[in-house]
Structure formats: C-alpha cells, structure tokens
Amino acid sequence: MSDFSSASSSLPAVSILGVSKRFGKLLALDNLSLDIAQGEFFGLLGPNGAGKTTLISCLAGLAKPDSGQIKVLGHDVQRDYRAARTQLGVVPQELVFDPFFTVRETLRFQAGYFGLRHQDDWIDEILEHLDLTAKANENMRRLSGGMKRRVLVAQALVHKPPVIVLDEPTAGVDVELRQGLWQFIRRLNNEGHTIILTTHYLEEAEALCHRIALIKEGKLLALDSTENLRARHGGASLEEVFLREIGSKVSSLGELK
Amino acid sequence: MTGFLTLLHKEILRFWKVGFQTVAAPVLTAMLYLMIFSQVLADHVRIHDLPYTSFLVPGLVMMQMMQNAFANSSSSLIQGRVTGSIVFVLLPPIPYGGFFAAYVVATIIRGMVVGSCILLATLWFAPLQIAHPGWVLVFSILGGAVFGALGMIAGIWAEKFDQLAAFQNFLIMPLTMLSGVFYSIHSLPPFWQQMSSYNPVFYVIDGFRYGFFGVSDVRIETSFTVVALSAVVISLLTLQLLKSGWKLRN
Numbered sequence: 001m002s003d004f005s006s007a008s009s010s011l012p013a014v015s016i017l018g019v020s021k022r023f024g025k026l027l028a029l030d031n032l033s034l035d036i037a038q039g040e041f042f043g044l045l046g047p048n049g050a051g052k053t054t055l056i057s058c059l060a061g062l063a064k065p066d067s068g069q070i071k072v073l074g075h076d077v078q079r080d081y082r083a084a085r086t087q088l089g090v091v092p093q094e095l096v097f098d099p100f101f102t103v104r105e106t107l108r109f110q111a112g113y114f115g116l117r118h119q120d121d122w123i124d125e126i127l128e129h130l131d132l133t134a135k136a137n138e139n140m141r142r143l144s145g146g147m148k149r150r151v152l153v154a155q156a157l158v159h160k161p162p163v164i165v166l167d168e169p170t171a172g173v174d175v176e177l178r179q180g181l182w183q184f185i186r187r188l189n190n191e192g193h194t195i196i197l198t199t200h201y202l203e204e205a206e207a208l209c210h211r212i213a214l215i216k217e218g219k220l221l222a223l224d225s226t227e228n229l230r231a232r233h234g235g236a237s238l239e240e241v242f243l244r245e246i247g248s249k250v251s252s253l254g255e256l257k
Numbered sequence: 258m259t260g261f262l263t264l265l266h267k268e269i270l271r272f273w274k275v276g277f278q279t280v281a282a283p284v285l286t287a288m289l290y291l292m293i294f295s296q297v298l299a300d301h302v303r304i305h306d307l308p309y310t311s312f313l314v315p316g317l318v319m320m321q322m323m324q325n326a327f328a329n330s331s332s333s334l335i336q337g338r339v340t341g342s343i344v345f346v347l348l349p350p351i352p353y354g355g356f357f358a359a360y361v362v363a364t365i366i367r368g369m370v371v372g373s374c375i376l377l378a379t380l381w382f383a384p385l386q387i388a389h390p391g392w393v394l395v396f397s398i399l400g401g402a403v404f405g406a407l408g409m410i411a412g413i414w415a416e417k418f419d420q421l422a423a424f425q426n427f428l429i430m431p432l433t434m435l436s437g438v439f440y441s442i443h444s445l446p447p448f449w450q451q452m453s454s455y456n457p458v459f460y461v462i463d464g465f466r467y468g469f470f471g472v473s474d475v476r477i478e479t480s481f482t483v484v485a486l487s488a489v490v491i492s493l494l495t496l497q498l499l500k501s502g503w504k505l506r507n
Contacts, residue, residue: 022506060348063507082350090348100271106345112263113349155345211463 006158011074013163013194014059019068021054021218029065031219034246038162040071040184043194043209043226045202047246052198052217053093056167060090072163086114090163091152093168093198097140103127103151104136107158111174114159128155129184152216153181163194170201182208204231206238213247221245261355264346268363272329279329280371283321286374290317291306291382294439297367304441315466316438318375319400321460322368327411327429334412335421338505347506357492365398365404372397392477393468398488399484400461403490404429406491408432413504432439432458442474448454457487 013035021029028051038040055064059070061077061084070077075084082110096179098106104123113120127133130150135143140151149169157165166185170178189195199205205212205226212229214222222229222245226238233241272279279286295310302309337343376385387393407429414471415421436458442450451457454475464480475482499505 020488058506061506062347064502083351085348085350088341092341094341096344098337098342098345100274101267101270105270109263109267110349112266112343113260113346113351115259115350117259126441159349206391 001205002089011038012036013040013073014072015071015072015074016055016059016070016195017069019055019058019065019070019138019251021051021065022064023054028218029058031068031168032066033214034220035197035224036194038194039189039192040191041208041210042046042197043205043211043212044196044198045212046215048094052182052215053232054218056090056165056198059165060088062087070199085212086159087161088163088165089156089159090165091169093143093171095148095150095152095172097143097148099139099141102137102145103154104140105133106140106151107154110155111158115127116159121157122160123154124188126157130154131180148175148224149173150177150181153184157188162168162192163196164188165196166248167198168200169197170199178204201240202237202242212238214242216246258355260351261359264351264356265362267361268329268333269366269486270453271333272363272367278498279367280374283325284374284378287317287321288352288378288451291379295382296473304444305470307470307472308383310472311386312441312466313375313439314379314383315469316462318372318379319396319462319465320433320436320438321375322372322397323400323404323433323458325371326364326368326401327408327425329367329410330360330405331412331421331425332408333360335415335418338385338412338495339418343505347427348369353496357406357499360409361402361405361492364408365401367402368404369397373455389468392481393469393483396461396465396468396484399488400465402488403461403484403491404455406488409495410498413498432456436462437474438462445472457483460484460487 012035016032016034019029019032020027043123046052054063058065059072059077061081064078068160072084072087074089077084099110107123107126108119111123118134129168130146131152132150132154135147140148143151153169169181173181182204185195197205197209209226211225213220229241230236230238233244236244279503281469291310291313294313298309304312334343335500411421411424415424436456437451437453442453442459445453460475460480463473463475464477467477469478
C-alpha cells in the first residue's frame with residue numbers, strides 16, 4: 001500500500017480556519033478553527049447535532065461554508081476543489097449504496113470517478129483486506145449491513161487518498177467486523193494515512209486517536225492529545241472527560257446567560 | 258476526462274441493466290399507440306400526402322425518445338438523492354461540466370436505443386423511409402439533450418418521487434402529446450395552431466419528421482433554430498444550477 005511519509009510533513013493534512021455554517025436559524029458551525037497534522041489519527045467527538053457531520057460535509061465539498069476556509073493538504077476545498085477532493089476519502093455515516101451494481105462494479109466506477117482506470121489489482125487487495133473477496137460479484141442489494149459498510153470503506157480507499165474521513169463507521173456493526181475494520185484502519189494510519197474519525201463509541205476513540213477535538217453546537221470545546229485530555233481530568237476515561245467537558249461548558253454557558 | 262467517461266458508462270449500464278423497463282416497455286407503448294391509431298384512422302386520414310401510419314411513426318419514435326431521455330436523468334438523480342448514493346458522484350473531483358455531459362449523453366443514448374428499437378418494430382406496419390438522415394440524427398441529439406437537461410433540473414429540484422411524477426405528468430406529458438405527434442398543426446383551429454407554435458417540442462417533432470419524409474409544417478431551418486436555442490438555454494440553466502450546487506451541495 002502507499003506510503004505518504006514523503007509528503008511535506010509541515011503542511012497540515014487538514015486546515016480549518018474560522019468556518020461557520022448556518023441552516024436557517026440553526027448555527028451548525030460557529031467560527032470553528034483547527035489543524036490536523038499529516039499522519040494523525042484524529043478524533044472528532046461531540047453529542048448528536050454538534051456539527052461533526054456538517055464539518056465533514058464542508059470538508060468534502062458536500063456543503064459550502066458561509067464563511068471561513070478549509071484546506072486539504074494545502075488545497076482549498078472550494079477554489080481548488082479538484083485537487084482537494086483527490087486527497088480525500090470519505091466513508092459516509094449513512095449506509096448508502098447503488099442497488100444496480102455489484103461490489104466490483106461499484107469500486108471500479110468509484111476509481112474511475114477519481115480519474116483512475118485499470119485498478120483491479122488494487123481493488124482485489126482492498127477486497128481481500130476487508131474480507132469482501134467472496135462478495136466481489138454480488139449485487140450490493142444482497143449484502144448484509146456489515147458488508148455494505150465494508151464496501152463504503154473500500155470505496156473511500158479506492159483512489160488511495162492520503163486523508164481518510166470515517167463518519168461513524170462502526171455504527172450498527174458487530175464486534176468481529178469492528179475489530180477487523182480498526183485493524184485495517186490502524187495499518188493505513190501506520191503507513192502514513194491521516195485518519196479523521198467521528199464516533200459515539202468513546203472507548204474506540206480513546207484506543208485509536210492521537211488527538212481529539214470536542215465540539216458542541218458548532219463550537220470547539222476542547223482540542224488536545226487524548227493523554228492530555230485525560231490527565232486534565234485526573235486520568236479519567238475519555239467517556240468521563242467527554243461528559244465533564246460537555247457538561248461544564250453547558251453550565252458555564254448557562255451562567256453567562 | 259476519465260471521470261466523465263466513467264460516469265457516462267455507469268449511467269448507460271444503469272439503464273441497460275433494467276432494459277426490460279427502460280427499453281422494452283416504451284417500445285411496447287409506442288406499438289400500442291401505433292396499432293390503435295393506425296387501425297382506426299389509416300383508411301380515413303392522409304397528412305402531407307402520406308398514409309397516416311407512416312406519418313405517425315416518426316412522431317411516436319421522437320415522443321418516446323424525449324420521454325425516456327427525461328426519465329433517464331431525472332430518475333437517476335432523484336434515486337441518488339433520496340437514497341443518499343449521490344455522494345459517490347459528488348465526492349470525486351468531477352467538474353460540473355463533465356457531470357452535466359455524462360448525464361445528458363447517457364439520456365441521448367437511451368433515447369436513440371429506444372427510438373431505434375421502435376423504428377425496427379414499426380417495419381411491420383409501414384415501410385421505413387429516411388429522406389434526410391442528417392436531420393434525423395440532429396433532431397435525435399437535440400431532442401434528447403433538451404429533455405435530458407430538463408430531467409436533470411427536475412431530478413435536482415424534486416425532493417420526493419411524487420414531485421417528479423407531477424413534473425412529468427403536468428409538464429412533460431402535455432408538451433409532448435400536444436406537439437403534433439398525432440396530427441399536423443394545420444388541421445387545428447387557428448388559436449391552437451398559434452398555441453402549438455409556442456411549444457418547442459412541436460419543432461422537435463416537426464424537424465424529426467422532416468428527416469424522414471422531407472415535408473413539415475414549418476421550415477426545417479425554423480425548427481432547427483428553435484430546438485437548438487432551447488437546448489442551449491436549458492443546458493446553460495442546468496450548468497448554472499450545477500455550478501451553484503443548488504440542492505446538491507447545500
């Protein structure tokens with residue numbers, strides 16, 4: 001698999017600067033800024049409706065921020081969208097699939113959309129790593145939920161992106177698949193891929209992520225290494241840190257009113 | 258270019274995999290129209306000095322081509338939006354021009370496949386005569402492009418399948434049925450002749466029919482100008498919508 005250690009490491013994998021996004025009266029992202037370094041396993045955590053998926057949508061070009069700037073490896077996701085999107089692989093939160101095609105057709109098309117042809121060797125390798133080889137010629141409709149989730153991961157990897165975004169990839173997935181998936185993602189991270197993860201399974205984030213951003217109501221509440229966040233709360237688990245950070249910010253916001 | 262070609266391939270394969278619904282069904286519909294109308298009117302009506310069955314064939318072919326072009330792009334987009342699978346074509350770096358071209362070219366191809374099958378099937382009923390093959394091709398492409406682009410607009414605009422059905426039943430169907438498929442507009446009262454002249458689909462049908470018989474209700478240059486301008490205007494509107502990300506990129 002590809003090794004991305006040759007890329008200029010001083011350049012952030014993702015740079016988010018003063019990003020705001022409003023949907024009607026709802027301020028989904030409120031002047032959010034953060035950088036994610038190359039090679040990081042980065043956790044983006046927060047309660048439901050915190051703005052995680054909106055941030056990922058803005059990063060992936062599925063939504064346009066009202067203000068601010070997002071760059072992927074130095075490429076602006078709006079102005080230089082072609083270069084930015086080439087660097088990015090996104091596993092969407094919803095279990096979506098195109099019911100007309102087989103697994104292999106799905107992956108061939110996805111590679112082609114990114115300008116890559118004749119990728120069958122690489123597709124075979126991904127299928128093998130995700131234990132999908134036996135399902136390669138099955139129609140997507142016939143796969144179980146867990147299998148479809150694996151295909152989503154494969155689709156995100158088919159153009160060998162240096163930055164991979166996983167939006168709740170293990171929601172509704174059994175333990176065996178979850179472990180296999182993390183083993184594979186860890187390997188990709190060790191090979192130099194930057195991983196950005198959102199999850200509600202905080203023990204997974206604690207075990208995997210080097211650094212974590214906690215967001216709520218579109219605002220950045222905390223941004224630090226997993227160890228520092230835990231140390232700040234007396235070595236508590238990430239779940240306790242999460243509850244305390246979210247809770248304390250809610251209290252202080254209440255006092256301000 | 259690879260992104261465009263891949264999306265085009267995917268769109269063609271999408272309708273081909275369900276060919277019974279996307280190709281065979283419209284051919285059967287056209288044949289039923291032809292059998293019923295030609296059976297009832299063939300001995301009573303001649304238009305432009307042509308037997309009614311012969312007159313009817315090009316109109317039926319083009320009507321099905323346009324309706325299927327519309328159905329192809331609109332159904333692909335709304336299915337993708339409703340199921341969420343449209344992210345697979347929105348995440349990659351396909352330029353909006355390539356995105357537009359892939360959907361529209363696929364609709365033109367589906368229209369031509371359906372049209373060719375209907376023509377072959379109608380050989381049982383009327384001899385095939387093509388006076389100007391070039392005009393047949395030009396109006397096939399332009400008619401498919403107009404309705405393919407309209408289908409894109411409808412597929413992006415509609416939030417639900419019933420909204421798309423409303424677009425199809427209350428706009429596309431009347432425009433195509435009242436466009437001279439079954440009659441020459443010279444047989445209409447003056448008011449309806451005037452109304453027909455405002456319907457761009459009338460010019461698609463009339464120009465396409467000219468390609469077969471060398472006769473038409475209006476001059477071929479007029480039909481070409483109206484249809485080409487319609488294709489340009491609707492394409493530019495669709496491209497602008499795609500560029501702005503309207504309803505696709507929030």
